[in-house]
């Protein structure tokens with residue numbers, strides 16, 4: 530299988546960054562309606578925060594939607610870090626190259642289909658990785 534080209538990787542990076550700003554907007558909207566003052570106060574700071582800081586700030590939140598956004602931010606950030614490290618597009622378990630098709634369908638994909646299936650099955654059984 531052909532690895533993705535640098536140009537494709539650059540396009541995927543733009544997708545990821547755009548997705549990150551979209552999730553940030555959703556986080557801001559959700560924070561603004563929170564009943565917890567410390568979360569309301571975060572709204573203005575979200576834009577300046579990087580992924581780690583944002584996830585840390587939301588760590589005590591019990592909101593279901595914020596927890597989903599946190600997961601999304603984590604996977605977007607992992608993909609962006611993969612690009613920085615030159616590991617992007619490799620399955621994080623078996624290191625096989627993911628196809629451009631798979632990555633354009635889902636730029637945050639971290640595993641090949643076989644490993645993803647195994648991972649999901651283990652999650653269902655409640656194994657910790």
Ligand SMILES: [Zn+2]
Pocket residue numbers: 620621622623624625640641642643644645
């Ligand atoms: Zn794999």
